[in-house]
Each structure stands twice: as structure tokens, then as C-alpha cells.
Amino acid sequence: MTRLVIVGGALAGHRAAVHARRIDPELDITVLGAEDELPYQRPPLSKGFLTGDVPENRVRLRGAGEGYRLLTPAPAVGLDLTRSEVVLEGAKEPFDLLVVATGAHPRILGKFPPGDQVIYLRTLKDAIRLRDALGHNRHLTIIGGGFVGAEVAMSARHRGVDVVLVEQSQHLLSRAVGSRVSRIVETHLQDNGVTLALGREVTQEFAGTQRLISDGVTTWSTDLIVIGVGVVPSTEWLDGALPTRDDGGIAVTEFGLVAGFEQIAAVGDVASWYHPLYGRPLRFEHFEVATNQAQHAVETLLGRGNTPYQELPFGWSDQGGLLIQFLGVPQSDLIEEEESAEDGRLFLYRRNERTEGAILLNATDELTAVRERLISTLMS
Ligand SMILES: Cc1cc2nc3c(=O)[nH]c(=O)nc-3n(C[C@H](O)[C@H](O)[C@H](O)COP(=O)(O)OP(=O)(O)OC[C@H]3O[C@@H](n4cnc5c(N)ncnc54)[C@H](O)[C@@H]3O)c2cc1C
Incomplete structure (x- = not known):
């Protein structure tokens, strides 16, 4: 039976496991998590969980720990590529396929x-x-x-x-x-x-x-x-076993595989994916990106898809009455222009003549239209 090991038991790791189980009911799936917790989501932790509006049981991810073997606390301390084993304190976890989903930790x-x-x-x-x-x-x-x-x-x-x-x-x-x-x-x-x-x-x-x-x-x-002065991708445990890029993330191709490896994928905050729409590698710290990458990478690993990942990056921040939604890559060094919006406010971010990203402020009705517009601009 094929053994899929996933290192990292939070959002991306859980989503990878759930998607792999959906594709292949026979697969032997093990998730190794450093935290002594069932997989949970982080976005409420700075918002509703602090105000008391979101209780602890609503922070857990749906189906957490179901359909796969979850070992916690089981921090990986090394990767033995010759033997295809993840090294734990006093134990080893052999794999045929590996997903690295170790996220990031605060600077x-x-x-x-x-x-x-x-x-x-x-x-x-x-x-x-x-x-x-x-x-x-x-x-x-x-x-x-x-x-x-x-x-x-x-x-x-x-x-x-x-x-x-x-x-x-x-x-x-x-x-x-x-x-x-x-x-x-x-x-x-x-x-x-x-x-x-x-x-x-x-x-x-x-x-x-x-x-x-x-x-x-x-x-x-x-x-x-x-x-809160930023995060660092959690790659220390790899001790250089997998290639990384200048942004600190593991170097990943547009298909989700770690560059140079057919059996290893990396997803979520730890991964620096080559993005065909932007023609460069990008590392995100967004909930939706981690989910989409996990699913895409698992499909590649299990031979169920051989298409490049082209999802338009999306993230949000809810600041008590001000909802900020980002699409694409709206960086501060780009030209920022406001456009009229049906609701809220819309800002577009341009490099030369190309619109690379958008920010919507309390403009929820506009999201789908702006998303489609950005995709068609970036693909042309
Ligand atoms: C407070 C907060 C609020 C956020 N709000 C938003 C938001 O509003 N919108 C949005 O889009 N995004 C938000 N994010 C970002 C989003 O939560 C992340 O992009 C997402 O959690 C990334 O998931 P991940 O699984 O890749 O990484 P992580 O969530 O970092 O999970 C990685 C897991 O791997 C474990 N791990 C690390 N090293 C090892 C090891 N050696 N062995 C085993 N396990 C290991 C870690 O302990 C962790 O549990 C927020 C993040 C935080 C912290």
C-alpha cells in the first residue's frame, strides 16, 4: 500500500490528507504534527476568538483527525532522503510520497x-x-x-x-x-x-x-x-535537505513538487511556488492559498492531475468593521489607483501597464467580477 506522510498537522497538512483520502480510499496516510492539538484554523485567533465571539470548538477544522493517522506531538527533526524516511525523536516514519506542510513561525x-x-x-x-x-x-x-x-x-x-x-x-x-x-x-x-x-x-x-x-x-x-513582526518559514528541521529560495520558502514547481523531487511536495506558508501567471516564485501567508495548494499538490503526487497551479492568490483581513480582501499580488511598490465600486472601495495595483493585484475594502459584492477581470488581464 502506498504510504503518504504529511509533515505539519495544521491547515495545509489537514487539507492535503483529506483530499488524498477522497482521491484514494486505500492510501496509507500519516500526518505528523508538532502541536499537541487536532488541526485548527488560525484566522479567528486574532479576531473573534480574542473578542469571545468564536468559541474554541469553532476554531477546529471540520473532520480534523478523521480518515488519516494523526500523530501529535510528533515534530519531525530530520529528513533522510536516502532511506525515504522522516526522522522523529526516537522514531522514523518511512514514506513513498511526502508532503511538507510545516508552515511558519513568528520572527x-x-x-x-x-x-x-x-x-x-x-x-x-x-x-x-x-x-x-x-x-x-x-x-x-x-x-x-x-x-x-x-x-x-x-x-x-x-x-x-x-x-x-x-x-x-x-x-x-x-x-x-x-x-x-x-x-x-x-x-x-x-x-x-x-x-x-x-x-x-x-x-x-x-x-x-x-x-x-x-x-x-x-x-x-x-x-x-x-x-507581530513577521514570520519565518519552518524549514530548520530539514537541515538543507530540500532546496529553498530567497523568500525562505521551499522551492516548489508550478505543479506543487519540490524542485528536483518527483515524490515530495510542499504546500502552504512554508512553500515558495512558481506561479505561471506572475512568471516568478511567490510565497503567501493566506488561508485560501494553503488550502488550494494542498489539494493541487496531492493531485500531482497521486498522478491525478498534471496542470500547473494558476489560482489567483486570495487573502483577507477583518479589522472589526473594515474587511480587507486582497486578490493577486497587491504590493506597495506598485502603482496604486482607486476605481469606483458599487459597494466599498476598490484599489488596483499596476506594474507598467499590467494590473497585478487588487484590494477591496468592504466591497464584498465586487469580489467575483474583480477576480475574473484580474485573471483575464494576467493571462493575456
Ligand atoms: C493570528 C493569525 C491570523 C490569520 N488570519 C488570516 C486571515 O484573516 N486571512 C488569511 O487569509 N490568512 C490568515 N492567516 C494566515 C493563515 O492562517 C496561514 O496562511 C495558514 O495557517 C497556513 O497554513 P499552513 O498549514 O501552511 O501553516 P501553519 O498554520 O503554520 O501550520 C503548520 C503546522 O506545522 C507544524 N510544524 C512545524 N514544524 C514542524 C515539524 N518539524 N514537524 C511537524 N510539524 C511541524 C506547526 O506546528 C503547525 O502546526 C492568519 C495567521 C495567523 C497566525
Whole structure:
């Protein structure tokens, strides 16, 4: 019987297992997860789970742990390519086919090691700690003005907590969106009582009965610190066994296979997929991309499809009353233009004459039409 091993027991790993089972009822499927949890989804962890609107049982993925053998906690510590085995502490897991779905983990700031009052939000356990801490702390400082930082800021305000958000760039979401969209998000947060400290970098922390953090000019007093300064693809355990690209992700072809390997795929946040519509490799940290890649890669591995992956990337961020949806690759270094929209607001991102991405703000009715338009532009 063919043995499919999937390393990573969260969204992409679970979706790969479920899809593989659907294709082949006979397949021997094992999922190895580092977290001692049934597979769950992360998007609610910075939003409804923190406000209390989404209970823990609604965070689990449907069918989690069903139809495959799930081993947790079972962190892979190595990959033996000669023997086709995943190496675990004190055990080995042989495979015929392998899917790497180990995602990403938070970048840690040396001055702020994770601790009781310093939280890097990635896992359900982190979110439980933060949700509980928001119940008995008055002042929160968030370091990092990306999507997760902005979402946590809004959730904390919803809980009545004072929030200062410190970001070293002059704008929030500075890599992902242009300055006009940034300003709309900044105004939204400020209107909801978030204090923004933009163009500021926290350099010192003074712990004590009262925790103070400082950028050398201003000092903020805080009870709790949340840090969201980006993530790093989780490839350390591979110790160089598989090729990686400049973005830190595992090098993957447009079919989902790791470059140079017919039996190994990589999917989700850990993967840098070559994208034919863009003519370059891209690594995403989006829920829908992880799901689609998992399904596509499994079809390739099981010989059920031999088409390149051409899905238009899609992600979203819900910031308490402001829904941001991204299509394609709307980067801040592209030309940003607003177009009229039936509902909400629509921004297009152009490189030379080619539209590469779009951002929709509270414009849910427009999504399908903009998606089709972008695909036809990118394919022409
Ligand atoms: C707080 C938060 C909010 C988010 N909100 C949104 C949103 O609103 N919209 C959106 O589109 N996206 C959102 N995302 C991003 C989205 O959740 C990710 O793109 C998605 O989780 C990627 O799934 P993945 O399975 O590739 O990686 P991960 O979710 O990172 O899962 C990888 C799993 O592999 C495990 N693992 C790592 N190393 C090993 C090892 N050596 N052995 C075994 N297991 C290992 C990890 O412990 C983890 O469980 C959010 C992310 C976070 C953290």
C-alpha cells in the first residue's frame, strides 16, 4: 500500500490528507504534527476568538483527525532522503510520497523573548493566553503594524483595553498595500481608539512592577506586549535537505513538487511556488492559498492531475468593521489607483501597464467580477 506522510498537522497538512483520502480510499496516510492539538484554523485567533465571539470548538477544522493517522506531538527533526524516511525523536516514519506542510513561525525580537507578558501570536495556546490576559490587563502595546498586529489592536479595543501600536515604517501594512490603503486602515484604527506610533522602533524594555518600553524618545507604560513582526518559514528541521529560495520558502514547481523531487511536495506558508501567471516564485501567508495548494499538490503526487497551479492568490483581513480582501499580488511598490465600486472601495495595483493585484475594502459584492477581470488581464 502506498504510504503518504504529511509533515505539519495544521491547515495545509489537514487539507492535503483529506483530499488524498477522497482521491484514494486505500492510501496509507500519516500526518505528523508538532502541536499537541487536532488541526485548527488560525484566522479567528486574532479576531473573534480574542473578542469571545468564536468559541474554541469553532476554531477546529471540520473532520480534523478523521480518515488519516494523526500523530501529535510528533515534530519531525530530520529528513533522510536516502532511506525515504522522516526522522522523529526516537522514531522514523518511512514514506513513498511526502508532503511538507510545516508552515511558519513568528520572527522573535532578541530584546523581547516570549514570556508571560510578551506574546507572539501564532498558535491556539498563544491565543488562549492572550484572550485571558486581555481580561485582566488595561494597557497593551503591540509591536509591528502588519495584519495580525492591526487585528489584535481592534480585538483588544473591543475588550476595552488601551492599545498603543508601534510600527517602525511610516505606515501600517507597509509592504502589503500602498500608502492610500494604509491611511484608510490607520484612520479606522485611530477612530476606534488605537494610539499609533508610526516611524518608531522600540529599542528598550524596562521590566519591573510597571513595565515600560521606549524608543529612546517616548516611553510607554504597558501591562502586556504583543509582537507581530513577521514570520519565518519552518524549514530548520530539514537541515538543507530540500532546496529553498530567497523568500525562505521551499522551492516548489508550478505543479506543487519540490524542485528536483518527483515524490515530495510542499504546500502552504512554508512553500515558495512558481506561479505561471506572475512568471516568478511567490510565497503567501493566506488561508485560501494553503488550502488550494494542498489539494493541487496531492493531485500531482497521486498522478491525478498534471496542470500547473494558476489560482489567483486570495487573502483577507477583518479589522472589526473594515474587511480587507486582497486578490493577486497587491504590493506597495506598485502603482496604486482607486476605481469606483458599487459597494466599498476598490484599489488596483499596476506594474507598467499590467494590473497585478487588487484590494477591496468592504466591497464584498465586487469580489467575483474583480477576480475574473484580474485573471483575464494576467493571462493575456
Ligand atoms: C493570528 C493569525 C491570523 C490569520 N488570519 C488570516 C486571515 O484573516 N486571512 C488569511 O487569509 N490568512 C490568515 N492567516 C494566515 C493563515 O492562517 C496561514 O496562511 C495558514 O495557517 C497556513 O497554513 P499552513 O498549514 O501552511 O501553516 P501553519 O498554520 O503554520 O501550520 C503548520 C503546522 O506545522 C507544524 N510544524 C512545524 N514544524 C514542524 C515539524 N518539524 N514537524 C511537524 N510539524 C511541524 C506547526 O506546528 C503547525 O502546526 C492568519 C495567521 C495567523 C497566525
